[in-house]
Amino acid sequence: MLDKLVNRPWKVLESKNILKIGPWLSVRGEHVQMPNGRVIDSWFTLEFPNWVSVIAETTDGRLVMIDQYRHGIGQTRYEIVAGVIDEGETPLHAAQRELLEETGFGGGEWSEFMVLSPNTSNHNNLSYTFLAKGVTLIQPQHQEATEDIHVHVADKEDVRELVMQGGVLQALHAAPLLKYFLMEAPSDSPCRGEAKG
Amino acid sequence: MLDKLVNRPWKVLESKNILKIGPWLSVRGEHVQMPNGRVIDSWFTLEFPNWVSVIAETTDGRLVMIDQYRHGIGQTRYEIVAGVIDEGETPLHAAQRELLEETGFGGGEWSEFMVLSPNTSNHNNLSYTFLAKGVTLIQPQHQEATEDIHVHVADKEDVRELVMQGGVLQALHAAPLLKYFLMEAPSDSPCRGEAKG
Numbered sequence: 001m002l003d004k005l006v007n008r009p010w011k012v013l014e015s016k017n018i019l020k021i022g023p024w025l026s027v028r029g030e031h032v033q034m035p036n037g038r039v040i041d042s043w044f045t046l047e048f049p050n051w052v053s054v055i056a057e058t059t060d061g062r063l064v065m066i067d068q069y070r071h072g073i074g075q076t077r078y079e080i081v082a083g084v085i086d087e088g089e090t091p092l093h094a095a096q097r098e099l100l101e102e103t104g105f106g107g108g109e110w111s112e113f114m115v116l117s118p119n120t121s122n123h124n125n126l127s128y129t130f131l132a133k134g135v136t137l138i139q140p141q142h143q144e145a146t147e148d149i150h151v152h153v154a155d156k157e158d159v160r161e162l163v164m165q166g167g168v169l170q171a172l173h174a175a176p177l178l179k180y181f182l183m184e185a186p187s188d189s190p191c192r193g194e195a196k197g
Numbered sequence: 198m199l200d201k202l203v204n205r206p207w208k209v210l211e212s213k214n215i216l217k218i219g220p221w222l223s224v225r226g227e228h229v230q231m232p233n234g235r236v237i238d239s240w241f242t243l244e245f246p247n248w249v250s251v252i253a254e255t256t257d258g259r260l261v262m263i264d265q266y267r268h269g270i271g272q273t274r275y276e277i278v279a280g281v282i283d284e285g286e287t288p289l290h291a292a293q294r295e296l297l298e299e300t301g302f303g304g305g306e307w308s309e310f311m312v313l314s315p316n317t318s319n320h321n322n323l324s325y326t327f328l329a330k331g332v333t334l335i336q337p338q339h340q341e342a343t344e345d346i347h348v349h350v351a352d353k354e355d356v357r358e359l360v361m362q363g364g365v366l367q368a369l370h371a372a373p374l375l376k377y378f379l380m381e382a383p384s385d386s387p388c389r390g391e392a393k394g
Contacts, residue, residue, distance in 0.1 A: 002355050002364070007273045008266045008345060019216055025224065025241045027216070032268065040343055044222050045269055046243070069205045070317035071229065072242055076204045077317060116368040118316055120267035120274060127368070146237055148205060158199050164376065167199070171313040171324070171368040178375035179361065185382035 008035050010043075018044075028124075044122060051127040052095040053082035053173060055113060055180050056105055056135045063159045064105050064135065065152045073169065078152070078162055080173045082127075091128040099132065103151045104141045108134035114176045129176040156184075205232050207240075215241075225321075241319060248324040249292040250279035250370060252310060252377050253302055253332045260356045261302050261332065262349045270366065275349070275359060277370045279324075288325040296329065300348045301338045305331035311373045326373040353381075 014031040026047040032040050056064035069076045083098035085091055092110060100106045113131040117123060143149055154162075160181045168174045211228040223244040229237050253261040266273045280295035282288055289307060297303045310328040314320060340346055351359075357378045365371045 002262070002275065002349060002351055002359050005264050005273045005275065009271060009273075010266065010268055018218075019224070021215075021226075021239070021241065024239070027222065027224075029218075030268075034343070034345060036345065038342060042218070042221070043268055044218065065199070067202050069207065070314075071207055071227075071240055072320045073314050073317045073323075074206060075317070076202045076206075078199065078202070079317075115363055115366070116371060117267075117270050117366040118368060120270045120272070120276075120367045123269045126270075126366075145235060146231070148231060148233065152199060154199055162199050164379070166312055169312070169314045169323075170317045171315060171372050174313060175368050175372040175375060178372060178379055182361070182375055182379045182382060185379060 010034055010040070013039070023049075046119075046123050048084075048118075048123060048125040049087075050085045050091065050125050051082060051118070051172070052085055052091050052098060053080050053127060053129045053176065054095045054099045054132055055080055055129065055176055056099055056103070056108070056132045058105070058153060059108075059134050059136055062153050062155055064099070064103050065154050065159060066102060066149050067152065068147070068149045070170075075169075077169050078167050079170055080129075080168075080177065082173065085128075092130065095128070095130040095132075099135070100139065101142045101144075102147070102149050104137050104139050105135040106138045107136050108132045114179055116172055116175055118172060127172050129172075131180070156181075207231055207237070210236070220246075243316075243320050245281075245315075245320060245322040246284075247282045247288065247322050248279060248315070248369070249282055249288050249295060250277050250324060250326045250373065251292045251296045251329055252277055252326065252373055253296055253300075253305070253329045255302070255350060256305075256331050256333055259350050259352055261296070261300050262351050262356060263299060263346050264349065265344070265346045267367075272366075274366050275364050276367055277326075277365075277374065279370065282325075289327065292325070292327040292329075296332070297336065298339045298341075299344070299346050301334050301336045302332040303335045304333050305329045311376055313369055313372055315369055324369050326369075328377070353378075 010032040018029040019027040085094040114129040207229040215226040216224040225242045282291040311326040
């Protein structure tokens with residue numbers, strides 16, 4: 001087993017907000033000191049609310065995927081449902097709300113599946129992925145004016161192939177999907193198990 | 198198989214740099230139009246150089262992991278080796294340079310393993326992960342003054358357990374490690390295969 005790590009935090013000598021544009025972008029600039037005494041004049045951290053995403057399995061064992069255009073990379077790509085946690089909202093509620101709004105799917109059994117950082121170095125927020133088992137289409141998709149989301153209810157094998165071939169570019173979505181498929185994969189061969197017994 | 202997606206790009210009506218702090222932070226603000234005609238007044242994109250990371254397997258089949266303090270989340274965490282591609286550098290060269298600098302390991306056979314986006318929505322860059330097989334310790338670690346990196350040469354099973362239990366928080370590192378372990382997992386049981394044959 002790998003050792004539990006001892007934290008080696010930097011000391012913040014000075015901190016100020018250097019850019020804030022509505023709810024979209026907030027940048028903190030800091031003057032920090034490392035444990036060895038060395039001072040870093042400027043460290044920039046992007047401040048965001050926490051995010052959520054959902055791996056949603058339908059009652060017939062397929063996965064609810066979406067596609068949308070993403071301007072950062074200038075491409076339309078497959079994704080899982082994701083969004084921002086509103087103020088006062090729990091991660092679970094945000095994930096259920098986003099799935100319902102973006103796809104119309106809901107219900108089922110929900111559990112927290114994975115916690116990730118978009119970038120441990122310069123993002124202060126986390127992304128919570130939920131696994132929803134047994135969802136069904138319960139209402140029409142309800143998109144915001146600036147959303148253009150297409151829904152794909154896809155066979156697991158097709159999603160696995162998509163992810164393995166690089167079709168899900170967004171790291172925050174690729175990681176939970178890969179964990180999901182790894183949990184489904186046999187960890188050892190049953191016949192080798194039998195041979196041992 | 199999932200359909201190949203048709204791109205639905207936004208049209209950029211106006212674009213300007215709204216923040217640039219040395220090589221660390223560059224923010225582009227744009228006025229864009231969706232294919233349906235709707236205009237989005239402000240879209241912000243973070244501009245970064247491309248990044249690299251490395252899954253490095255030693256000649257005895259262990260994995261070269263590191264830990265370092267990450268100020269975004271305020272925690273010291275396990276990671277794989279990663280860094281920024283310097284101007285004029287190929288992704289492969291950057292990955293080999295980073296592995297050597299951060300750990301002293303080098304050599305072996307290298308192949309491109311995965312391409313990810315830190316955030317398709319608001320980052321313009323990509324992260325290239327390489328798989329290096331058969332690396333060996335060839336020189337002392339050579340850290341930059343602001344780096345405080347500890348090296349761990351760990352058994353694969355321990356790294357797999359670490360990732361599955363959420364010990365690698367950085368999405369850009371968790372995803373390639375999970376893909377690596379999924380590729381190592383048997384995709385079907387050999388004995389079921391024999392029963393079919």
